[in-house]
Amino acid sequence: MKKTALIFSFILLLTACKNEKKESAKEPEKPKKESVERKADHSKTEFILFQSDYDPQITYQKLKGYLEEQGMYYPRLVDHETAAKNAGMELNTVYLMIFGNPKMTTMLMQENPEVGIELPHKALIYKDDEGRTWVLYKKLDYLKDLYFIKDPNEVIEKMNKLQEGFKQAVINPIKTTQIKEETLK
Numbered sequence: 001m002k003k004t005a006l007i008f009s010f011i012l013l014l015t016a017c018k019n020e021k022k023e024s025a026k027e028p029e030k031p032k033k034e035s036v037e038r039k040a041d042h043s044k045t046e047f048i049l050f051q052s053d054y055d056p057q058i059t060y061q062k063l064k065g066y067l068e069e070q071g072m073y074y075p076r077l078v079d080h081e082t083a084a085k086n087a088g089m090e091l092n093t094v095y096l097m098i099f100g101n102p103k104m105t106t107m108l109m110q111e112n113p114e115v116g117i118e119l120p121h122k123a124l125i126y127k128d129d130e131g132r133t134w135v136l137y138k139k140l141d142y143l144k145d146l147y148f149i150k151d152p153n154e155v156i157e158k159m160n161k162l163q164e165g166f167k168q169a170v171i172n173p174i175k176t177t178q179i180k181e182e183t184l185k
Helices: 002-025 056-069 080-086 102-111 113-118 142-147 155-164 166-170
Strands: 047-052 073-079 094-100 121-127 133-138 182-184
Touching: 047 166, 056 073, 056 094, 056 121, 056 133, 056 166, 073 080, 080 094, 094 102, 102 113, 102 142, 102 155, 113 142, 121 155, 133 166, 155 166
Parallel strands: none
Antiparallel strands: 047 133, 047 182, 073 094, 094 121, 121 133
């Protein structure tokens, strides 16, 4: 009986030593990051709005083709009109086009992972009450100030240039019905 108690005590002692080593090997807990409220200066956000010469579906197809030619991945579409119909409501055609290139945007997120809430990029295609199709997108310069991005690889400039190409993709050079481009702030 004494022998069994001695063995049992020895096993408990070994277990305690083992657990103590595990506890001391753990990294010290990092302090929790404080909650930060960041307010965007929307006066620095530029929206570009222009009219497409095609209906929304063809505009989407043309922009998708353009983006794929430029090496953009996953041009996807959120169809707000269909969602409204499914909810028993009416809405003119409104598409949210989502696109990006992880090879480019990862560089921004390496500087500050919080910029990922803005990614992937987006453009809006919609039909107004007069039947005209519009394309709306944001210039991405605001990301620098809002997320403290230095952008040494000029990703934001490259993405702005890519978006400028949207016009050539959806404007029929033969048709002359263009309404002047607007910059909205």
